[in-house]
Amino acid sequence: MKKCLIAPSILSADCARLGEDISKALDAGGDLVHFDVMDNHYVPNLTMGPMVVKSLRNYGITAPIDVHLMVEPVDCIIPYFAEAGANYITFHPEASKHIDRTLQLIKANGCCSGLALNPATPLSILDYVMHKLDTIVIMSVNPGFSGQLFIPSTLHKIHQVRQLINKSGYDICLAVDGGITISNFSKIAAEGADMFVVGSAVFNQIDYKKAIDSMRYIIENPMLSSYY
Numbered sequence: 001m002k003k004c005l006i007a008p009s010i011l012s013a014d015c016a017r018l019g020e021d022i023s024k025a026l027d028a029g030g031d032l033v034h035f036d037v038m039d040n041h042y043v044p045n046l047t048m049g050p051m052v053v054k055s056l057r058n059y060g061i062t063a064p065i066d067v068h069l070m071v072e073p074v075d076c077i078i079p080y081f082a083e084a085g086a087n088y089i090t091f092h093p094e095a096s097k098h099i100d101r102t103l104q105l106i107k108a109n110g111c112c113s114g115l116a117l118n119p120a121t122p123l124s125i126l127d128y129v130m131h132k133l134d135t136i137v138i139m140s141v142n143p144g145f146s147g148q149l150f151i152p153s154t155l156h157k158i159h160q161v162r163q164l165i166n167k168s169g170y171d172i173c174l175a176v177d178g179g180i181t182i183s184n185f186s187k188i189a190a191e192g193a194d195m196f197v198v199g200s201a202v203f204n205q206i207d208y209k210k211a212i213d214s215m216r217y218i219i220e221n222p223m224l225s226s227y228y
């Protein structure tokens with residue numbers, strides 16, 4: 001069985017002690033760091049830039065860093081994130097004038113490339129770029145904030161993208177981002193997600209390990225998890 005990845009999102013972490021809080025989430029079983037970048041232009045919120053990625057590397061974070069760009073334009077900032085230590089870079093197709101060029105730029109900078117699709121973004125956007133993608137992120141909330149409610153209609157979209165990936169034969173990671181909780185985790189897992197981005201479901205809990213262990217239990221015991 002392919003290993004599913006749990007990606008704690010920095011958006012819900014304690015920014016005053018970011019390195020420490022992220023280390024805690026990784027020690028508790030998180031597989032990689034989901035680094036949300038917002039510009040108060042593409043989305044109505046503002047977060048952090050490449051220098052924070054570099055600081056996390058200097059602090060000693062060695063886990064992969066998955067940069068989720070919610071910025072417009074995107075191309076100019078990609079080399080800075082790659083240089084700072086990002087491993088994956090994902091952007092929103094609406095934020096790039098030339099999607100194929102942006103994907104090439106991410107690869108040319110040595111990172112894995114991803115496209116993040118908002119709840120209302122059609123899947124046809126994937127038609128001519130599947131072969132250039134390492135990750136497809138299905139946004140299960142509208143981007144901009146942590147702690148929002150999961151949009152139920154995105155479950156079907158996750159299912160559709162799972163089928164598209166399987167049919168394509170490409171090794172593409174299917175990630176889901178937004179509103180994931182222990183209560184909807186089994187439904188999302190059942191649709192075939194490979195990566196679960198979790199903000200408040202980890203960082204707003206007292207015991208990060210208990211939260212992540214429960215998620216792994218659901219992944220590993222799909223038949224037993226109807227309780228959730």
Ligand code: DX5
Nearest residue numbers: 011143144146147179199200
């Ligand atoms: C939303 C971000 C998410 C967010 C998830 O725009 O892309 O990564 O941090 O937070 P939760 O899990 O709390 O919805």
Ligand code: ZN
Nearest residue numbers: 036068177197
């Ligand atoms: Zn995100």
